Amino acid sequence: MNSTEHRIEYERKELPAGLFKIGLVFFIIGLIVAVVGYFVDPTRSAFNNLIILMFLISVGLGSLFLVALEYIGGAVWSTPFRRITEFFAAVLFILPFFIIPVYFNIHDMFHWTHVEEVLKDKILSGKSAYLNEGFFTIRIVLFFAIWIFFYLILTRNSKKQDTTLDQSLTKKNIKISAIFMPFFGITLTLASIDWIMSLEPHWFSTIFGIYYFSGTILTALAVTTFMVVYLNEKGLLVKGLKRDHYYSLGALLFAFINFWAYIAFSQFLLIYYANLPEETYWFIARTEGSWVFVTILLGVVHFLVPYIGLLSQPSKMNPKRLKFMAVWILCAHLLDMYWLIMPTFSKDGAAFGWMELGYPLLAFGTIILVFYYFAKNKDLIPVGDPKLKRGIDFRL
Amino acid sequence: MDEKVLYSMTGLFDTPDQIIEAAEKVSDKGYTKFDVHTPYPVHGMDGAMKLPPSKLGYAALVFGLSGTLTALTLMYWMSVIDYPNIIGGKPFFALPAFIPIIFEVTVLAASVATVLTMLFVFFKFPNNVHPLHDTDYMKAVSSDKYGISIQSEDPLYDEAEITVLLGELGAYKIEEVYYDNDEVLEKHNIFEPKFIGLLLVLVILTSGTAYFVLNKLMFLPPFNWMANQGKVIPQENHTLFADTKGMRTPVQGTVARGYLPYPYSGQPELAAANLANPLLPTEENLALGKSKFNTFCSPCHGYFAEGDSRLNGKFPNPPSLHSAKLREWTDGRIYHVIVEGQNVMPSYSSQMTREERWATILYIRTLQRSLNAKESDLQ
Numbered sequence: 001m002n003s004t005e006h007r008i009e010y011e012r013k014e015l016p017a018g019l020f021k022i023g024l025v026f027f028i029i030g031l032i033v034a035v036v037g038y039f040v041d042p043t044r045s046a047f048n049n050l051i052i053l054m055f056l057i058s059v060g061l062g063s064l065f066l067v068a069l070e071y072i073g074g075a076v077w078s079t080p081f082r083r084i085t086e087f088f089a090a091v092l093f094i095l096p097f098f099i100i101p102v103y104f105n106i107h108d109m110f111h112w113t114h115v116e117e118v119l120k121d122k123i124l125s126g127k128s129a130y131l132n133e134g135f136f137t138i139r140i141v142l143f144f145a146i147w148i149f150f151y152l153i154l155t156r157n158s159k160k161q162d163t164t165l166d167q168s169l170t171k172k173n174i175k176i177s178a179i180f181m182p183f184f185g186i187t188l189t190l191a192s193i194d195w196i197m198s199l200e201p202h203w204f205s206t207i208f209g210i211y212y213f214s215g216t217i218l219t220a221l222a223v224t225t226f227m228v229v230y231l232n233e234k235g236l237l238v239k240g241l242k243r244d245h246y247y248s249l250g251a252l253l254f255a256f257i258n259f260w261a262y263i264a265f266s267q268f269l270l271i272y273y274a275n276l277p278e279e280t281y282w283f284i285a286r287t288e289g290s291w292v293f294v295t296i297l298l299g300v301v302h303f304l305v306p307y308i309g310l311l312s313q314p315s316k317m318n319p320k321r322l323k324f325m326a327v328w329i330l331c332a333h334l335l336d337m338y339w340l341i342m343p344t345f346s347k348d349g350a351a352f353g354w355m356e357l358g359y360p361l362l363a364f365g366t367i368i369l370v371f372y373y374f375a376k377n378k379d380l381i382p383v384g385d386p387k388l389k390r391g392i393d394f395r396l
Numbered sequence: 397m398d399e400k401v402l403y404s405m406t407g408l409f410d411t412p413d414q415i416i417e418a419a420e421k422v423s424d425k426g427y428t429k430f431d432v433h434t435p436y437p438v439h440g441m442d443g444a445m446k447l448p449p450s451k452l453g454y455a456a457l458v459f460g461l462s463g464t465l466t467a468l469t470l471m472y473w474m475s476v477i478d479y480p481n482i483i484g485g486k487p488f489f490a491l492p493a494f495i496p497i498i499f500e501v502t503v504l505a506a507s508v509a510t511v512l513t514m515l516f517v518f519f520k521f522p523n524n525v526h527p528l529h530d531t532d533y534m535k536a537v538s539s540d541k542y543g544i545s546i547q548s549e550d551p552l553y554d555e556a557e558i559t560v561l562l563g564e565l566g567a568y569k570i571e572e573v574y575y576d577n578d579e580v581l582e583k584h585n586i587f588e589p590k591f592i593g594l595l596l597v598l599v600i601l602t603s604g605t606a607y608f609v610l611n612k613l614m615f616l617p618p619f620n621w622m623a624n625q626g627k628v629i630p631q632e633n634h635t636l637f638a639d640t641k642g643m644r645t646p647v648q649g650t651v652a653r654g655y656l657p658y659p660y661s662g663q664p665e666l667a668a669a670n671l672a673n674p675l676l677p678t679e680e681n682l683a684l685g686k687s688k689f690n691t692f693c694s695p696c697h698g699y700f701a702e703g704d705s706r707l708n709g710k711f712p713n714p715p716s717l718h719s720a721k722l723r724e725w726t727d728g729r730i731y732h733v734i735v736e737g738q739n740v741m742p743s744y745s746s747q748m749t750r751e752e753r754w755a756t757i758l759y760i761r762t763l764q765r766s767l768n769a770k771e772s773d774l775q
Contacts, residue, residue, distance in 0.1 A: 265492075269493070269496070272493075275484060313453070314449075395440025395443070396442070396443075
């Protein structure tokens, strides 16, 4: 079993056609819902649009973070499927399309965009140096520019290595990843503040960025986990991925489920304990009327079920369980975004209808189609990466 | 050192890949009683040796859950049953506020108890003898070699076969290890006086040193302990205020919670005319009145209000409360005496609540009627 003895057994194959079909069906249904929704109730559809925008940022930006993390950490176990994560990071490209409907309805969603109201309001006037439409727009452009810029150089170097086998590209990417990290932390925090927290411009939570981050990483891990298990079962990935790799993915998912719960609870506890009216009303809005059921549901769906589902050691290696839990976690993150964003739209109770069902389909369809488009006729593993062989041989 | 018993057959390897392969082959052949020794944890060894998952996790689960339960009951008992206090306007049973403590205790119980279980149950502490100790084999594998040791207890044990197998796998120094039966069977007792004594000495030494270093060596003037703080302390001076009084007098006109100013100070006639007893002579009120009268009034006025004090002439005897004057006084007039006192009788307003005063008056009325019953009482 000397590691120098066996070669990397990989053959490029066609992606399963079913993947494309289901992605297309989801996308078309979602698109119809979105278009009809926009004519029926533009505000509500803009809020839904914001939900899936934040969800897609989690997929795209979170995946880019995982790629960068692998480079900085010198991780080898994830190298055989880093390319999958890179394909998911390409979701960043289509994000600008999803910000447009939000941007057109900015006055119906963001109270602070009404200048005359802000002037009357002492607190909002104080925040207006940051929360004003001009700076908001600049930030949107800046965020996308930064994310796509880092996506382009990181993946370009990674892909170049497939043919050149140049090891210095790995070193280059380590440096770029290190530069990316602070940009990532700041842009992610500001994006969550701009697009979610500022919906209630009087409210503030000092760990809001981390809260969104915890869900983001969970989501990025979930899409990668699902795709790796799915493609590996179909035999499309390199030979030799096994329980040890699955276990590591499962353990990371489990860790971030706990991390999310920890952060979510910390945010709640501090506000609950200090009991300051300027902070508590945000939680009161989420425990009044039918919203309290959504709040309870969030705790069950986002923490209890995946916690129990991935607690035992064998469950973290069980491909079926992993795939199920990955999809479950994606839905949980959508519910989380719904819980964060929707109470601003429907204050008297949870609003749930065909739009809230249709928009997630649009999101799922988009992710699958982007993945399909980027992965089609490409190598699904980084064939030239110097860490690849060690990654395949990885044992717990 | 007389009786030497065969323990195992051992072999050494140079690389981690070799030892993984050896472990795989040996377990494939059906050996179950063998162990592998490496200078550091080698990834993938559990699988190669076909070890079942460790049972230690169950111990962690049980201890963790008992920690959860202990913390929850403890918090509940303390803040709901034994010493209920309103803290920050929260209910007594403020679950979110308990969760951090429950979480900490869970983690603490699980981790400490898991380590102890590992030590005492799995490692059989305090027994620290093992046949492989002090052998050349152990010296090699604890520095830079990878070793495998197949025990003679294994049902498949066969010296010649194992020698060939290990040889084929590339092992060198294939040797048998013997042990001294007496030494291995020697049992250690955790309550041995020597061991307990050592622990005690250690405890005293560490705590003594810590005390000396922190309280004597490091205690320099601007370095103050928590007891010395810049805050205002009641009944102490503080330079924060011009008059240096730490305790501030309340703003003029301040009324304490539950306190009502008495409007008839020095005006017994007005009190007699305007105050009415708000209580009815119910059993409860009379019982309250009796208990308060016996406590506060009876030492001077006597249990039956006849002026027969128990003070043995140390204090002027008060008049009987059965006099015609007293029977004609309104409740408000008596109330006035309780609040303000009368001549040598002091005020009882700080000892008795308003309700208790009125209840006492009701009781005095019953005492009066016990000696001077009304016509209606006799029917």
